[in-house]
Amino acid sequence: MKKKKLLQCHNGLDKSVKTTMQEYDAALKACGIGLFHVRLLCTSFVAMVSGIVITNTSPYVLPVAECDLDMNLLQKGLLNAMPYTGMILVSIIAGFLTDTFGRKPFILFGFGGLFIFTIISGLSQTYIVLVIAKFFEGLLFAISFTPVVSLTSEFCHNGIRDRILFLQSSFASISQIIVSLVSWAVLPNDWKSVYFNGALVINTWNYYLFIMSLWSGMACFLYTFLPESPKYYITQKRYEDAREILIKIYKQNTRKPVETYPYANIWKDKITLKTDESAENKANTSFSHMLSVGLYNVKPIFHKPLGLYVLLFCTTNFFIMNMFNVIRLWFPQLSTIVEHYAKEESQDLCVMLDAYTQDLRVKNLNSTQDKICVPNVSGTETYINTVVLGIVCCVPYIIGGVLVNKVGKKNLFIVCGTVCASTTFGLRWVNSKIAMVALFSTTVALAQMLMSLNQFLVVDHFPTTTR
Template sequence: MSDLDLPALAEREKAKAGDELKTPMKEIDDALKACTFGKFHIKALFIAFVGFMAGILASSTTAYLLSNAECDLNMNLVQKGLLNAMPYIGMLLSSIVAGFLTDAFGRKIFLIVGFGGLFICTVVAGSSQSYEVLVSAKFFEGLLFATSFSAAVSLTAEVCHVGIRDRMILCQSSFIAVSHILIAAMSWAVLTNDWRLSLFDGKFVLNTWNFYLYIMSLWALAACIMYSLCLPESPRYLLTQKKYDEAREILIKIYKENTGKPAETYPYYNIWKDKVIDTIDEDPEHHAKMSIRHQIVAGLYNIKPMFQKPLVVYLAMTCLTNFIIMCMYNVLRLWFPQLSTIVEHHPLQDGEDLCVVLDEYTANLKATTQNITTVTADHICVPSKSGHETYINSIILGCVCLFPYLVTGVLVNKVGKKPLFLIFGLISVAASLGLRWAGSKIAIVSLTSVCVSITQSMLSLNQAMTVEMFPTTSRSFAISLIMVSGRIGTLSGNIVFPMLLNMSCVIPFFALSGSMLFVTFVAIFLPSKKK
């Protein structure tokens, strides 16, 4: 062997030693990078959109059907508020458990069960003839959506290499804004009709809002079928279970679908073939029991580092920021139709701002409540359907919410997630503070749209930073925890906001601005990159 061959040999030995030091989790990122970006990832995004649409409908349909169904179900204001909150109560009860089980048993099974169950519950809600049935169905809709949400976010992130993962997550998060536009448009198209079908001598009656829920249930059915037939299990999850052959086969399929080349040309065609698999248990039943027990124990072991420094500190910070951001996001989003209606019936005069109108409205509402009269026996309940302006403003808000995602998708890799998060936090503070002095319909719609769109982008950035901070073995559980904190924020905000509004208009808007300023301060201490 010549001396010229020695450096080359040394380099090969060094590279070989480096490869041996690589863990499967580090190797899979290189393997996914070799798959490139292509048809598979576009398909995964499309299916994620259908899933997000189905899930958002679980909590959004109640806001549109309340006025239509109030007479059919004899709902008062308290019952309406409970119906609006019921999906979030279901989400709270299932999110943490579902996140842990998703990390232990895989993403795909929870996507199929979650969206399949969501379809059934929505059909039950559409068939409801009483308030009790509808509110129960809405509870289970929220429970099943939370079961599938963390799995959907994790699966999309885990079929991407690090170079495109942030943009994939942001693109997936933008589906929320697109969903709100489509939901408003579909609600406008369906609920403005006057449909009624009476069966069994009037014992079973379907009104417009019943058909509306039937139509909306098709999204969950489509998501269940697509996740079942068109997407594989997460290859990263399979690696945590030491299922190397299955993970390799999935990577090869992604490569073939994206590039159109034969499997033999894949640079990682033989990856992990040298990994030793445990011997086969001769008793399948005993093996199944041990496997389930092993997965649960392994899942508990995997989440243990989350509650140790530094991850426990990061978890507490992301949960706190998500609590406040989601509180502001959903308070403004869910109260926007009501604010739009108030301003529609009370046009702003010269020198008046939003708080003047809202304070006058709350004062009149108190007087009306104090002077309420007894309803006569021949009283006929006439539902007050939402006007066209409510749907138009909702569509405008959804369209505005798309813009920050386009900007974020371009800047996230150049600027970084944390700097963007801080900038968006300051913008939300200014916009929510300006909303208090808004003096026209255009200003109210514009500032509300900015607040909602910016906070929505902050939620997606928070999720992206969570995905980056936590390992695959506990990622779904971490996402579930921050989503639980956010849903608690949603419930708390929608209870506290009308109470503060009843005291004085300025209090809730100053409270929202101050809260977002606090979020921006906390975010300074979040890590910029995974450690």
């Protein structure tokens, strides 16, 4: 029996000895919830809005700018897809680099660059310039989004992490409402300014993109005042930096002196002498060393069981994202079509789409150089529908926040996936405006919930160094 106990201690199975991450979680719990977490969530809210702006502004711009940019349906689809093309190309590399070099540098670089390219989108005079700018917007957001989620989760202890992440995920729904309301306030106006003898024409949709660029600028500014993730510092063996940040969080949340913090001297045994520490850090912070450490941390992904988890989560995320974005990004355009083509008699959605595409073919066949292009501009009904969609998307997060710990993330994922597939299938036979909005809203809300649950499961199954 004694031999068995000694063997357990030797293998690290002694439950009385806390690991570094368990100590970190306990230290975070002692910090409580307060001003720091309010700042963190408010900043992540602005960041989430700036991310939604990248993908959601294009659908609102499509009906208004189709004549200014001479867009057909294929070009509209390509414009919607460009941000995601940028995200796909850089997301894996961005995730690897953030774990290797830290969260905060990539957040600042991503949102700063995003602000610049959103301004370029607003200045665009041709379709090509707008498409290229949208591509780089997606690329830069992919660089910044991964560390935003990691930073929020790593500042929360295990007891509240799922609820905080649910709350952060709900920001996407609130962001959709904000984007809808701003679009409703700006896009119906007839604004036009001409500069440099017609070389630069700023239309309503250009001003709209300028206004939306403020979100990424604010996100970059606000994140400059937040610290780096202590969890990242721990993985880099920089215990002193992690300890100092925990002390700052404790002081901000509790308004008490450092002496009252039970973990004020945490990891003191791990911090070496000043001279040895500086020499070691100099060697350990070189680019080649950090790169090799990052590659070493990625290695477990290609072995069991993480390799199978990667395949599973990537496959589920692909199908969820595909369904979510197709439905969400085309909703404003489809709502505009229904608004203009819905007849008094009952018609399903496919009949209205056929009527719209038939009109486009007729216009293209009968078009002349002298004919003036008149776009089918979104009316009040479309903007109200998108606001309703955003409000409905908040409901699953309220229910999920209550059920996630009782039912479990896996069971909640299965139920949401089943209902979401059913509502998507039912869109084919929608024959009224109310039913269209109801099914679209339910599908988008549940798909958004599925993406969040998929992300939470990734956090549960993958350690910090490989996440």
